[in-house]
Amino acid sequence: MLTREEIIKLFTDTGVLKTGHFLLTSGRHSDRYMQCAQLLQYPDAAEKVCRELAQKFKGMDIQTVIGPAVGGILVSYEVARALKARSIFAERENGVMTLRRGFTLKPGEKVLVVEDVVTTGGSVKEVIDLAKAHGADVLAVGALVDRSGGRVDFGVPAHYLLELEIKSYLPEECPLCKQGIPAVKPGSRK
Template identity: 30%
Template sequence: MVTTEEISLKNELIRLLKDVNCVKFGDFTLASGKQSKYYVDIKKATTNPKVLKAAAKLVNYYVSKENNENLKIAGVELGSVSIATAVSLETEKDLLIIRKKAKEYGTKNKIEGELNPGDNVIVMEDVTTTGGSVSKAVDEIRAVSGNVKKIYVIVDRQEGAKENLAQNNVELIPLVTIEELGLNK
């Protein structure tokens, strides 16, 4: 059941995303390789403290209704680290940073932060199209016995990510869909 608090938090995030003018029009190639007539310039949003705070509050609203035992908040470098950090601060849950490739020096870790076998992990993502990029992070976490059941994304382009991730037993929870930003999918 949708509550007035959820609606209020979501509407605030939508307003802020529109205020930072993060949707651009033209001819773009997306990370998925797809061509698009619009681009969600999410870095304009995720470098804005008001947007980060609004997103973190909405995720905290959802997370607070669940079992939070051994919960970690993960973000994939570079795009999702600021989001995951904001959510970690809001929820007071430990932060994990998932590297795209392991460091070649020091600890050579691919996952930064303390992740123990059996820990529950929520992965944060900035934008999803097909879900391919974030799916790799899920695989990395699961490879070291972390449990990933949910991914929260600031903007879902509604082009298959939800369905693709469901095949990997992960629920994609968009904070905002591209339709809610006023575009047709």
């Protein structure tokens, strides 16, 4: 079992937690940003944290682990490997979360939805809705980091490797904007 301190050290050592003035995908602003891709670029570190996350779902008889592209792809793969399950991912097509590349879900299939970082939970909720639309049984949600402060309810049990409350602001309320500090958009979506 990794301790909270060991997880934070791993995140710090790999450059996951960034400080500055960031424009988040949600449109909100923040002085800190989590970029788990920095950790996931190291296979040994990715395996270690995802295996730890997978422990929270042992005994649930998960058949398939699914994550939203891009952040959830590697997390899905490594968690599925630890659980000896199948790994797939959903991706946006014309703005809608979809199964492509021949991926399918069967009615009653036991599914775990995973993500790298949960902020508003929007992408995870879209994947849950997609899985349910295919008749799958979504048993739980997992993520490396919950930065929502525990405020997101997915309607199923959710477990996180690390919970970090990182404040975010509406643009008109952002103290960094009021100081004239330019915001940068660090994520992958435009």
